[in-house]
Amino acid sequence: MYAKWINDDQRFAFAVNDNGGVKITSKEWSLLLAGQSDGKMISKGAGDFPLLIDVVLDVPDSAVRERMWRDGELASVMWLRERHRDQVEIKADTTLSTDQFKELMVYMQALRDWPQSAEFPGIEHRPAALAWLSEQQKTAHAAH
Template sequence: MSYVQRDENGRIFGLYANRQEGFAEEWLDADDPELIAFGGEQLAVTERAWRDTALAAVVWLRDRHRDQQDLGGSTTLTAEQFQELLLYMQALRDWPQSEQFPEAEHRPVAPPWIAEQHP
């Protein structure tokens, strides 16, 4: 149950527990289909933001490995780790198209060794 704020097209873009004089005066019950749909949209936005952050957090690792290869020296990651990293990054990119999206318990899981890496 919430007071809602709508944009100029009538779409909900804000929820409030209390009435907000002048901009959130319309009350919707918790089982209102429009409110349920809004909750799903917000969850998808949140999960995409999580995905973007998770992807950005490992780009440096991929770039470092490629730079080390290009320089012809030894690499910090093994070939197997690099392959796992690329697969994880692809899983992150594919996450919004998966059937389980946006359920957080089905997020792609990073290989455990990634947590041990430091830029």
């Protein structure tokens, strides 16, 4: 697993294949995602390594919370995109159908576009998660 800091977005991009970032273990990646789910923020540490920090907000800021939610959602599905791309690259049977992969890409783009939406940061207007996505995540966790 690799973690690359994206200055423009002030966030990390995680990838299974080398994306030009630092190498981290899958356990470290899992801990980062778990910490983010618990309300911590993934920040850039020494040597460009990702680290978890406490988020301190003086005033409840729904826009910040929604961006954190969005970042967590993107991070939680990147593995699925990477797995599909890897399976296509090695000409293996893919776990996702072509339609599912397209739906995943559209969902990820909707998450990226969410902060620019006129309805942002209204929780009720979040991009809707894909119905089949939770089953994929359960299957992946069961395999580990």
